[in-house]
Amino acid sequence: MSVNRGRWEKRCVHRDEPVVRSESPTARRPSESKVQQEEQRRAVWSTLENNIHAQLNLILACLKLDLRPHMLVVSSGEIYGGHPSDKPTPETAPFRPANPYSVSKVAQDMLALQYHLSDDLPILRARPFNHLGPGQNPGFVAPDFALQIARIEAGQQE
Numbered sequence: 001m002s003v004n005r006g007r008w009e010k011r012c013v014h015r016d017e018p019v020v021r022s023e024s025p026t027a028r029r030p031s032e033s034k035v036q037q038e039e040q041r042r043a044v045w046s047t048l049e050n051n052i053h054a055q056l057n058l059i060l061a062c063l064k065l066d067l068r069p070h071m072l073v074v075s076s077g078e079i080y081g082g083h084p085s086d087k088p089t090p091e092t093a094p095f096r097p098a099n100p101y102s103v104s105k106v107a108q109d110m111l112a113l114q115y116h117l118s119d120d121l122p123i124l125r126a127r128p129f130n131h132l133g134p135g136q137n138p139g140f141v142a143p144d145f146a147l148q149i150a151r152i153e154a155g156q157q158e
Contacts, residue, residue, distance in 0.1 A: 044100045047100045047101055047104055048100060048103070048104045048107070050104070051101075051104035051105065051107070051108050052104055052107045052108060052111070055073065055108055055111060055112075056111060058071075059071075059111070059115050059121065062121070063115075063119055063121075068121060068122060069122075070122045070123075070124070071112070071121065071122065071123045071124070072123075072124050072126065073108055073109065073111075073112040073123055073124070073125050073126070074126050074128065075105045075106070075108060075109040075125060075126065075127045075128075076101070076102060076105045076127065076128065076129075077089065077127055077128060077129030077130075078097065078098070078099070078101060078102040078105060079095050079096075079097055079102050079105050079106045079109065079127060080093050080094075080095065080096055080127075081095075081096030081097060081098045081102070082096070082098070089129075091127065109125055109127070112125050113125065130142070
């Protein structure tokens with residue numbers, strides 16, 4: 001089932017259980033998160049709430065309504081912090097969150113695990129590193145490189 005993500009998730013932040021009941025989700029897509037570190041440091045609570053509160057309220061509403069939608073909780077490679085190696089970071093590496101965003105992603109990951117184990121919810125956790133795609137905000141390596149190349153080609157930067 002496709003869900004109107006903006007309407008649905010924003011309402012779930014406010015414990016709007018009726019919207020979960022009316023939508024009867026069979027799957028949940030991850031919500032977008034604030035990712036730029038400067039913005040995170042200014043808006044710590046909104047970063048935490050955006051990532052934790054909506055997910056928890058959705059899980060609790062599904063439990064109360066006895067729904068078992070498959071959920072994908074997308075964490076981040078940032079939960080590992082600066083992994084001190086030139087090798088790929090294993091999933092067994094300890095969490096070392098270095099900013100509010102990565103702290104919120106650790107909390108999401110652990111909440112997903114806890115509700116999977118305690119309530120047998122079909123939750124899949126992912127910890128991707130680099131995300132690439134159209135509309136990605138500046139502050140990530142790929143859009144920053146692309147912006148620099150575009151400025152160089154336009155003669156606006158050396």
